[in-house]
Amino acid sequence: MKEIKAIIQPYMLDSVCSALEEIGGVPGLTVSRIQGLGRGQEAESDDSQQEGRWRFGHKTKVEIVVTDEMAPAIIDAIARGAHTGKPGDGKIFVYEVSDVIKIRTRERGAAAI
Numbered sequence: 001m002k003e004i005k006a007i008i009q010p011y012m013l014d015s016v017c018s019a020l021e022e023i024g025g026v027p028g029l030t031v032s033r034i035q036g037l038g039r040g041q042e043a044e045s046d047d048s049q050q051e052g053r054w055r056f057g058h059k060t061k062v063e064i065v066v067t068d069e070m071a072p073a074i075i076d077a078i079a080r081g082a083h084t085g086k087p088g089d090g091k092i093f094v095y096e097v098s099d100v101i102k103i104r105t106r107e108r109g110a111a112a113i
Helices: 010-023 071-082
Strands: 002-008 030-036 049-051 054-066 090-096
Touching: 002 010, 002 071, 010 054, 010 071, 054 071, 071 090
Parallel strands: none
Antiparallel strands: 002 054, 002 090, 030 054, 049 054
């Protein structure tokens, strides 16, 4: 199993969700509003926030846990949906997941996703 975390521009969330919807079978996702600082100039935007000498831009984090087989399609959908071609489009991180436990039923592994 894989955990896929994507840091994207907030205004691209609808596009990313639409791209994921086209795949079908996406088990669910978690979305968080975050702040970040990267090498690009996007942190200088009007909606950025000054913290001391650091200026953090607003971002959105999307997290999804999927089977190994589904991961490439999810990664491609996120990359397509979040792409603007401008600095600050974001990043996708992929992690190995050793186990998942559904609290309600105690199912484990892919069945718990």
